[in-house]
Amino acid sequence: MPVVLDPDAAAVYKAFQEAGRPAYETLTADEARAYYSQARFATNPDAPELARVAPLAIPAPHGTIPARLYVPNQLRRHDGLSPALVFFHGGGWVIGDLDSHDVVCRQLAAQGALIVISVDYRLAPEHKFPAAADDAIAATRWVAANARQLGIDASRLAIGGDSAGGNLAAVAALAARDGNGPAIAGQVLIYPATDFAMTHRSHSEPETSVLLTHSVIRWFRDHYLNGAADIHDWRASPARAQNLAGLPPAYVLTAGADPLRDEGDEYAERLSQAGVPVTYRHYPGQFHGFFTMGKLLRQANVAVSEIGVWLKGLG
Numbered sequence: 001m002p003v004v005l006d007p008d009a010a011a012v013y014k015a016f017q018e019a020g021r022p023a024y025e026t027l028t029a030d031e032a033r034a035y036y037s038q039a040r041f042a043t044n045p046d047a048p049e050l051a052r053v054a055p056l057a058i059p060a061p062h063g064t065i066p067a068r069l070y071v072p073n074q075l076r077r078h079d080g081l082s083p084a085l086v087f088f089h090g091g092g093w094v095i096g097d098l099d100s101h102d103v104v105c106r107q108l109a110a111q112g113a114l115i116v117i118s119v120d121y122r123l124a125p126e127h128k129f130p131a132a133a134d135d136a137i138a139a140t141r142w143v144a145a146n147a148r149q150l151g152i153d154a155s156r157l158a159i160g161g162d163s164a165g166g167n168l169a170a171v172a173a174l175a176a177r178d179g180n181g182p183a184i185a186g187q188v189l190i191y192p193a194t195d196f197a198m199t200h201r202s203h204s205e206p207e208t209s210v211l212l213t214h215s216v217i218r219w220f221r222d223h224y225l226n227g228a229a230d231i232h233d234w235r236a237s238p239a240r241a242q243n244l245a246g247l248p249p250a251y252v253l254t255a256g257a258d259p260l261r262d263e264g265d266e267y268a269e270r271l272s273q274a275g276v277p278v279t280y281r282h283y284p285g286q287f288h289g290f291f292t293m294g295k296l297l298r299q300a301n302v303a304v305s306e307i308g309v310w311l312k313g314l315g
Contacts, residue, residue, distance in 0.1 A: 003207035003256045006285030012043075012296050013210055013287060025219035029094050029125055036095040044103040045294035045301065048110045049073070056117065060138045066120040067139065068098045069150065070109040076312070083156035084115040085188070085311060086143050086172075090163030090289070092220030093124045093132050101162075104292050104304065111308025115152055117143055121168065124224040132224070133235040136168035137175045144182030156315060158186040158248075160307075162291050163212075163260070164220070166192025170238040170267070173247050184248040186314045188307055190291050191253060191260050192267065194239040196221055196231040200262035210257040212288035217259050239267055244274040251279045251310045253303060258288035279310055 005013060024032040056067040075082050085108060089101040098120045109116040121135035140159055147154035161169040166189040173187045198217070202208045209215075225236060234241040252268035254261050265282070272278045283290070286299050294300040 003205075004285060005210070005257060005287065006297075006299065008297050009257070009286050009290060009299075012293065016211060023213070024095070024216045029123075029223065033095045033097075036091060037097070037100060040100055040103070040292070043293040043295055045107075047103045047106045050106055050109060051075070053106075058119070058139050058142045060135060062122075065122075065135050065139055066098065068102070068105070068118045068120075070105050070116040070118070071151075072109040072113060074110070074113050075115070076113045078153060080151070081148065081153035082115050082151055083112075083158070083185070083311070083314065084117060084143065084147070084150070084152040085109075085112065086140050086157065086159045087116055087118045088121060088136055088159075088161030088165035088168040088172075089118065090161065090165045090190075091123075092217070093129075093164045093224040094220055095123070096164075101165075101292065103294075104162075107294070107304045108308060108311075111305055112311035113308075114311060115150070117150075128223075129225050129230050130233070130235050132164070132168060133171050136172045137179075140172045140176065140184075141182060155183060156185050157182065158188065158311060158314060159184055160188025160190065160251075161192075162190035163288065164193060166190050166264075167194065167238065170194060171235050174234060174238055174241050177246050186249045186251065186311065187247070188311070189250060189252045189264065189267070190303075190307075191255055191258055191288055192264050193260050194263045194267040195237045196225065197237065198259075200266070202262040203259045208257050208259045208261060210287040212259055214259055239263060239270070244271050244276060247271060247274070247276050249277040249279075249314065251281070251307060253281045253283070253291070253307075255286040255288055255290060256282070256284035257286065260288060281306065
């Protein structure tokens with residue numbers, strides 16, 4: 001599929017190339033995390049001021065899962081309780097943390113007028129599959145179980161994330177459907193990874209190998225999975241779930257210059273065919289990762305705003 005980057009996206013891509021940053025697949029995981037962490041200062045927009053930002057520690061079988069709670073100045077309330085979004089950050093299950101997605105979580109809280117809880121799930125290769133999936137499922141269940149203490153209306157609890165985080169949100173939605181809850185009001189899947197087979201055309205087209213290159217996505221995969229058998233596990237590849245019926249309403253976002261484009265598009269189509277209400281938004285001139293780059297890319301802020309409107313529409 002021909003891809004023409006938007007002028008601002010082309011300028012950002014050119015700047016990244018000229019900066020001479022080493023490819024992640026040439027680095028150790030810790031080195032890659034440091035590079036990713038520093039990049040946010042150049043790409044993230046100014047953070048909106050919120051009423052409250054506080055750390056959380058979510059109990060889990062292995063100890064605790066760090067998390068962060070965001071409460072906006074304008075918060076929708078009914079009987080003293082508010083809707084919420086549990087958010088899982090992107091980063092290929094290897095990089096990223098609460099700070100890398102702090103600004104976008106603040107934006108989503110402000111735009112959606114709801115509480116956001118960002119989850120710092122365990123990363124690979126120190127913690128390989130299914131650690132991240134287990135943490136996402138555990139965190140979602142804990143938030144639902146402790147909703148009232150957090151000021152959250154459990155009947156208006158959504159989940160979401162970008163890239164690897166979109167994968168984890170899709171997995172958590174499937175787990176909730178098949179594991180006696182909790183009830184999920186909606187799922188926000190921002191250029192999600194849904195199928196580790198990586199056989200869709202967008203995984204081989206030269207035009208999609210932008211920032212998230214074909215080689216670095218394999219590096220992420222090899223760090224996260226234990227071996228080829230994991231590809232077929234729905235907790236790694238939610239598209240491998242045979243039945244998508246009964247899942248919560250979905251907002252699915254894809255980008256044109258993205259190896260994950262086609263699998264995200266196909267997952268949205270399968271959800272719709274299964275009777276799940278789907279809002280699908282494609283950004284043809286943007287690359288994977290643009291969503292957090294609102295300082296440089298206008299479409300990133302458009303996307304955040306539209307997701308905020310969609311979250312408000314959930315009730």
